[in-house]
Amino acid sequence: GSESRSTKQVLGFYSVQGVELALQRYGLLDTIRSMGFEALRLEHDAGDSGYPTLRIRGRMGIAGPMVLLMELVVRRKKLPRPASSQLEGNLEVIWIDWLLLQDPSANFSLARPPLPGQEHPGLGIAHQVQELLVQACRRINLDGLSNNPAHYHNALGASRVFYFLEPEDQGRFKALYTTLKDRDLAEASALADDKQLCLSDGTRLGWEPNIQVLPVSKRLQLWVESDAYQEIAKATQDKLMELGLTIAK
Incomplete structure (x- = not known):
């Protein structure tokens, strides 16, 4: 068969x-x-x-x-x-x-x-x-x-050519990256895994695996390059930064 x-x-x-x-x-x-x-x-x-x-x-x-x-x-x-x-x-x-x-x-x-x-x-x-x-x-x-990257460092390593399929997830990832980029990779990934990031109101945030794609077809390339995708990703990132995303003390 x-x-x-x-x-x-x-x-x-x-x-x-x-x-x-x-x-x-x-x-x-x-x-x-x-x-x-x-x-x-x-x-x-x-x-x-x-x-x-x-x-x-x-x-x-x-x-x-x-x-x-x-x-x-x-x-x-x-x-x-x-x-x-x-x-x-x-x-x-x-x-x-x-x-x-x-x-x-x-x-x-x-x-x-x-x-x-x-x-x-x-x-x-x-x-x-x-x-x-x-x-x-x-x-x-x-x-x-x-x-579906299991850890933050998996997603980061792929992020030169991979995008999250949903723009909200891309924005969340960019916000994590902005917050963790000065730490070395092993430490940054462990902080994300252990939900060691927080917003001003104390809400804990960390790594959540979501679908990442490397676009090969024209239609998938056009999606991640589209204004709609970029705007939603940017808005999600900006909102998290405005809410005070930082590494928990």
Whole structure:
């Protein structure tokens, strides 16, 4: 049936060989090898979530143990159109359920402390993985990439190219950023996670995961660039700042 086929295929389209080819073509495997990892192995299974899970394992040098370097769970998903938009119908995106990029051979330092949820330092290849997924969107004609960032630092790291689908969420994020931007990333993310921000009246605020999108289709690009989107985002940000958003004492 189509169900078993779609489990074998990534996004109902790519074979495992196709994925391996893409990882090779976009230089991802070479980048990982350049860090000293060898014997790279690509695994693909239904995963705990029931959605296709891709893993890359490798070892540092000849004698090192095989370690998990990348784990990616993606699927196609329909998103309801934003309430204030003029978009027709649902959006269809590549939904990133889970992306883990880690270098188990590296250590955290004072200059690079662990971020909330991190067991090992990152690999520094998130941008390449993202580019790969953008190309997949174009190939199968989807509106963009999307995820639900679990922590403030996830959203911040993506915010150069990702926007919150709802402009109110974008405005709230901008207000958090304005308030936290002078703190280092690990501290800022922990403050947001722990609801350590407040308004003048004492109302606590913190990180709330909401849908973020990287627009690929013209219609989604036009939405996040539209006056309507920008105005609502700005008004939401300004209101929170007027209400005295600050880090709680």
